[in-house]
Amino acid sequence: MKRRELLQALAQWIGLGGIVGVATGAASALFLWLLDLATDFRTGHHTIVWLLPLAGLGLGWFLERFGQRVLPGNNLVIDTIHDEGPEIPLRMAPIALFGTVLTHLFGGSAGREGTAVQVGASLTDWIAHRLRVPPPTRQQLLAAGVAGGFGSVFGTPVAGIVFGLEFVTLGRIEYRAIVPALVASVVGDMVTRGLGIGHTHYPAPPVVPLTPLLLLKWLVFAVAVALVTIAFIELTHLIKKHGRRIRSLPVRMFVGGVAVVALWQLVGTDDYLGLGIPTIVRAFEDPGLPAYAFALKLLFTAITLGVGFLGGEVTPLFFVGAALGNVLAQLLGLPLELGAGVGLAAVFAAAANTPLALSIMAAELLGAAVFPHVVIVCVLAYLLTGHRSIYPAQRLTSGKGGAILPVPRALRDLGQPPGPEDPDRR
Structure with a gap:
């Protein structure tokens, strides 16, 4: 490519990435502001949680009537990037945004990513179609949109860049989209912060040098992370699979809401509702955190998301990972902050098959001292989790054992190909 063409392409990507960054950053600011309002209201009015089943009934009716096209969520995004499918409906944005806020308002355990x-x-995708960009450019812009959304909602622009390039295909980074992803994520984060939105601060782990004994401890740590990640993925998929026996989505979500409320009453605390950020921070500092906290949050989240409530997995899995890391740190003789920090990143890294993005995210959130440790555990947990994912539409081009596939395959298709009624393929 000649220098002039290179400069023209760079200018185009900066312009398009900037537009995407402004849009995603503003949307993240609105979302986080509304999420804070919903969380504050729920924590001040605990009785609203009793209405979660009715909220599920109403939200399920709305989704069944107006949101069928967008129900696959992140899997629709991945499929569109790979298959050059039809335009992602613009209504996905308000449905996902306000549906997630409602989930949190009534106490569902869900995340933000x-x-x-x-x-x-x-x-x-709405911007890409209005500007009539060619299909390859559209694919790269979609990756930039993912990067802008992820980076701005967590305040981690570098992790946002890598996540947008890494989460689409297992084991491969889409470098073709790196410039627009970089611009969108950095601009998106700047816009969100510029609109007055702050992010959670976590205690920084101490500097701990690597030793042979510490490497052995991290191997044990990674095995535990992988087992917990597998439990979450399999339980969530199991709930989705058996939940479909209730063909009515509103009824399914009503039943799931009843289950969450029953668990809430059984455990006798609000700690496992919503994002659970106070408990995540507590995991860095309190050796008295209940050893079973990670398991309860896993169960609350699997039920909430498995029956159809809207939201992401990142922050609940941060909770699961930090609480698990709290326990493992005490068992293995690691600093509490380091164990919680590594666990926070590693569980989601394994669940989403994004070890690089989450290693970088940990460094952005916790400081450089955590970086070598979190990379080791994220990569090991990623390998040990196998060909599983919270995003079954992720494509596989080569197995984690090194085998090369003749054609890319979605993770959901590795076993028995799903039928036409599989909601992840609609």
Whole structure:
């Protein structure tokens, strides 16, 4: 490519990435502001959680009537990037945004990344179609939209860049989209912060040098992370599979809401509702955190998302990972902050097959001292989790054992190909 053509392409990507960044950053700011309002209201009015089943009934009716096209969520985004499918409906943005806020308002255990990715991708695809960009450019812009949404909603622009390039295909980074992803994520984060939105600060782990004994401890740590990640993925998929026996989505979500409320009453605390950020921070500092906290959050989240409530997995899995890391740190003789920090990143890295993005995210959130440790555990847990994912539409081009596939295959197709009624393929 000649220098002039290179400069023209760079200018185009900066311009398009900037537009995507402004859109995703503004949407993330609105989303996080509304999410804070919903969380504050719920924590001040605990009795609203009793209405979660009715909220599920109403939200399920709305989704069944107006949101069928967008129900696959992040899987629709991945399929569109790979298959050059039809335009992602713009209504995915408000449905994902307000549906997630309602989930949190009534106490569902869900996260933010799914909403950020879906809002970013739907806004970006609307922009791409209005500008009539060619299909290859559209694919790269969609990756930029994912990066902008992820980076701005967590305040981690570098991790946002890598996540947008890494989460689409297992084991491969889509470098073709690196410039627009970089611009969109950095601009998106700047816009969100510029609109007055702050992010959670976590205690920084101490500097701990690597030793042979510490490497052995991290191997044990990674095995535990992989087992917990597998449990979450399989339980969530199991709930989705058996939940479909209730053909009515509103009824399914009503039943799931009843289950969450029953668990809430059984455990006698609000700690496992919503995002659970106070408990995540507590995991860095409190050796008295219940050893079973990670398992309860896993169960609350699997039920909430498995029956159809809207939201992402990142923050609940941060909770699961940090609480698990708290326990493992005490068992293995690791600093509490380091164990919680590594666990926070590693569980989601394994669940989403994004070890690089989450290693970088940990460094952005916790400081450089965590980086060598979190890379080791994220990569090991990623390998040990096998060909599983919270995003079954992720494509596989080569197995984690090194085998090369003749054609890319979605993870959901590795066993028995799903039928036409599989909601992840609609």
